[in-house]
Amino acid sequence: MGHVEGLRERKKLRTRRTIAAEALRLFAERGYEETTIADIAAAADVSPRTFFSYFPSKEDVVFAEIDDRLAEVAERLATRPPGEPPLATIRRSMVDIMEALVSEAGQYGSVQIQLILERPGLRARALQRMTDTQQELEEHLHGLCPGISEIDAVAASGIAVGGMQAVIVHCRRHGYSPEAMRDALDSALTIVERGLGSVAAFHQAPVESAG
Amino acid sequence: MGHVEGLRERKKLRTRRTIAAEALRLFAERGYEETTIADIAAAADVSPRTFFSYFPSKEDVVFAEIDDRLAEVAERLATRPPGEPPLATIRRSMVDIMEALVSEAGQYGSVQIQLILERPGLRARALQRMTDTQQELEEHLHGLCPGISEIDAVAASGIAVGGMQAVIVHCRRHGYSPEAMRDALDSALTIVERGLGSVAAFHQAPVESAG
DNA sequence: TGCATATTTGCAATAGCTGCAAGTTTGCAT
């Protein structure tokens, strides 16, 4: 799937990564507002105009890595181990999504997280991504729980993602350790599952992917 | 509290309302992008520069009414009827918040809702407001449920608001009638309450406001 | 009536973002 598509594609990918990397470096060094598109373009050795053919806005460049991870999560959402109970799939997905969103793994540590927590504009963008992912989860729920009602699917995904999101933000704000964060997520998930467990559809056997 | 503070204050309030009203009218007539700050200022009979002393950004003017309503909700959150069980307070707050956010009551019908659903930037702003309100709820939970843990409070408010938000957006997108929307919210709230009911702190008697 | 303060305004500048047309580079077929 995500292979080497050809020299052209590879070069574009490299450029994209360079732009993102240089942008993050500059953001970390001088700050977000203090870095202009022109600065980023210069550092990445492209014209300012070219920046916008790789990222639709300055804000989006902050989410370059995160978006890649979210795309992976979306793929994994579709490949559920046979026979896995719906609630287990949800739990697994939640953990995946949240890891994707707050992982400090990337080349530039947690610059993104810092920025997102500080700048309201970026925080809003992050929320947007959260709800987008939430909608994908919602669609998968129909496959997971045969006959689940539209509203139950919507509510369930909103509840799960909303609960996780709140906990994540709280933990990051208060500097929880990774372990404490995991514990917090776990207890939140317990509450979520208690609620979702009251929906009959979650106890039906999941539909096995046809084929 | 929100009385007539004097001529000066009243005039400012009137100007603020005029700007917002003219802006919404123009947005409805020509569209959001097609309306410039200069247009709005001209229609409201102030200088473009003055616009920014009433609203920090063009996007914020869309939320003028909504923000007023959310402020009222925040006040009502604090004035809970004595003896009301925690879960009842939550249910009541949820309904209040969602009404504030999606009410079509205002002078300009549902222009705002339309815009918010269409423009990603505005949607993000709306989400931001949702989470801000969520944090207020979270703080009140400590008063409502003595000894509730930090994480349980955070998770509970995130779950409640997240669930409601998802349902609201879904309903508006699919053109549900007010009745259908109310039913949907109700069934979502049931799931939420089932989850929150598993937290012991929600069954303690609430703290009566001292005094 | 006049002053101290708050508000409005004009001016100028910055920066994000977009459309357009010209210049380059790349992939592929011959």
Add this chain to the structure above:
DNA sequence: ATGCAAACTTGCAGCTATTGCAAATATGCA
């Protein structure tokens, strides 16, 4: 190897949101 068509980059011009600053006005009160 060669040449063409498609894809990519770039420079330019322009529009708009947003902000700082200082002058000009308006307002509330003594």
